[in-house]
Amino acid sequence: MTLDDLRRIMVACAGEDEHVDLGGDILDELFTDLGYDSLALMETAARIETEFGVRIPDEQVAELTTPRALLDFVSGVTVP
């Protein structure tokens, strides 16, 4: 899963804040600064599970505060 995949999924799940440039270097930006709240991230996690087969537990979602942290988590999971 790439950063572009994540961008696409986040926009589909929760739209796009007109004051934020998602196309920029956002790997280490906080999701909250990008305009995504906890519900937006839960929705994103659900979509990632559907598309990539990686389950992110709800309590884990809250700890993944940046795109880098989320992508690292997804990459580190072994899909059965």
Place this chain on the structure above:
Amino acid sequence: MTQTTIAAPGERTGGAATAVITGLGVIAPNGLGAEKFWAATLRGESGIRPLHAEGHAGGHPRGGGPRYPVTLAGQVSGFVAEEHIPSRLMPQTDRVTRLALAAAEWALEDAALRPAELPEYSMGVVTSNASGGFEFTHREIQKLWTQGPQTVSVYESFAWFYAVNTGQISIRHGMRGPGGVLVAEQAGGLDALGHARRAVRRGTPHIVTGGVESSLDPWGWVSHIASGRLSREPVPELAYRPFTREADGYVPGEGGAILVLEDREAALRRGAAKVYGEVAGYAATFDPRPGSGRPPGLEQAIRKALADAGTEPGEIGVVFADAAGVPFLDREEAAAISAVFGPGGVPVTAPKALTGRLYAGSGPLDVVCALLALRDGVIPPVPHAGEVPAAYRIDLVRGAEPRSAALTHALVLARGKGGFNAAVVLRKPEHPEAVPRKEEK
């Protein structure tokens, strides 16, 4: 006791604030924006059309078509959500909330009220809704059954909810004062206005209020049909003719109105552009248990609202009726009106014959009509109305032409299935141009 009074006068103690309406936001089947809606209403233009299963522009799935026994609805057309709603809010909102957010924005613009310039706790939101986010829920429930629970949107948690319009409006505009939602089927929109006035009198000077509905997706549509009160007439002009011999049910619709209600003094201080009118009286009653033999509560609601406004029946120049279009309900309402005003004692009209019944949306939309009728000195007619049974003893304004009338007060009525009655008295402002002219520099 013949009925329980759930909201009564009693707030007019000790210099209660005068609550005035300073902004109108309308989304109606026959017009977007208050002035377009009003012009269409005076011309007798209807927004009632056949529902098509494939929906209209915007791709909303709709009930309707030959598989359904009822095929007509008042439908908002020409509303492109993406032009009014930020991308962030699209995935989390039902159509009803998009309509409500747009109407709220128009009401604020009309009132020249800029939330960012006011203290956030000085503004509140009180709306009514009777159906929730039906289409959103329809889609998510379908996903639940066909693709599993993990595919259901987290936003279903609030997008379906009656309170969602209040919540989204307050979040979007940073209005952190009192928030509320009232659910009382068709009566709820007037109850919201009454509660908004209460909030003003308790010290929150600026309240966004009103009600909007939309539930014309297939699941919503069968829910409307299940009420048993819908007209099965397929010809739009003939389907919803309240108070007439031909009345045989109503046509449901979508839309409504959002209003800005303010403490008059605070509105003047912030430089409000205009005052449409005062919410001078409000009351709500509840009908007795069916079969009890006791009278319905509407007459009592009218009398209490008049008393609350300190207004005599003779001062009311027009009644905007609930106009259920169901004969026994029309008869009850006509009896209440003629009991208070005398036989044929006041002009009665029902512009909702052009929009369909909008549930929580109709009361506020009728309030808009009433305020503009006060402003312009005209009463919109009910076109295509047939003969009114003599026993009703009401002066229904019929025909193609509006009726001219010098108006100072209007009465708006709404009744909700389940026994809800609400009445609002509106008073024409002495000075519609709210702002004392600023001295030239």
